[in-house]
Amino acid sequence: MTFMKQFRKEFKRFSLSEPNTYINPFDQFNKWFQEAAGFNISEPNAMALATAGVNGMPTIRIVLLKEIENDGFIFFTNYNSRKAKQISENNQAALLFFWEALERQIRIEGMIEKANEITSDDYFHSRTRESQAGSIVSKQSEIIEGRESLEDEFKNLLDSEIQQFKRPEYWGGYKLYPKLFEFWQGREHRLHDRIQYRLDDGKWIRERLAP
Ligand SMILES: Cc1cc2nc3c(=O)[nH]c(=O)nc-3n(C[C@H](O)[C@H](O)[C@H](O)COP(=O)(O)O)c2cc1C
Known part of the structure; x- marks a missing residue:
């Protein structure tokens, strides 16, 4: 058995108190995101996305x-992927950011819808030709024989005459509309700060949770 005790650590770098948080959680998110970006965190925009289809399995x-x-928060993916199938069955989902260097976690919960087509087109066309080709050839989440056919298809597409790829209808954005945010700041002795915002009748209610 491996014991994880050695990884125990005290959190003492920052704190989070109600007067220092914004009324609107999107403002609070932006503030923390800017701080993460300025802190040299690699890929501060990487987030865990949790979904569950009708069978309830997360x-x-x-x-x-x-x-x-x-x-809302927008990410891009394949509309036939496993996550997309789950979202089509159940559009409730959750996001999670963890910025270790700042001892911060942000949880977001809400409902997902497809982003509008202009948003998806604009983003698709802002990507490199290679990234566009990659998303065109990948049948994301399907079982494949090996890499070879994928690489052949990718290369053939790049070598083709087509200069400007069209966004395939099976690839685009999703937007998560939050109804709950939780900002978690690690503190000493496990007395962490947790400030939650929940949407109630169109208004954001801010409250503190026990750590
Ligand atoms: C750092 C990182 C960034 C990723 N970004 C994306 C992304 O923006 N869109 C995406 O579809 N998959 C992304 N992936 C891959 C997903 O984690 C996942 O493998 C893929 O979307 C298939 O998931 P699914 O089978 O549950 O649909 C990323 C993975 C990592 C580790």
Whole structure:
């Protein structure tokens, strides 16, 4: 058996108190995100996305947050992937950011919808030709024989005459509309700060949770 005790650590770098948080959780998110970005954290926009289909079994994977609008968080993926099938069965989902260097975690829960087509087109066209080709050839989450056919298809597409790829209808954005945020700041002796925002009748209610 491996014991994890040696990894125990005290959190004492920062604190989070109600007067120092914004009324609107999107403002608070932006503040913490800017701090994470300025802290040399690699890929601060990497977030865990948890989904569950009708069978209720939760699944989780990392995706990249690509856009924040004033009511939601946008990421891009394949609309036939495992996550997409689950989202089509049950659009409730959760996001999680963990920025170890700042001793911070942010949990977000809400409902997911497909992003609008213009958002997906714009983002697709902002990617490199190689990334576009990669998302065109990958039947994400399907079982494949090996890498070879994938690489052949990728190469053939790049070598083709097509200069400007069209976004395939099976690839695009999703937007998560939060109804709950929790900002967690590690503190000494496990007395961590947890500030939750929950949407109640269109208004954000801010409250503190026990650690
Ligand atoms: C750092 C990192 C970033 C990733 N970003 C994305 C992403 O933005 N979109 C995506 O579809 N998959 C991304 N992935 C891959 C997913 O974790 C996952 O393997 C893939 O989306 C298939 O998940 P699914 O089978 O549950 O649909 C990323 C993985 C890592 C480790």
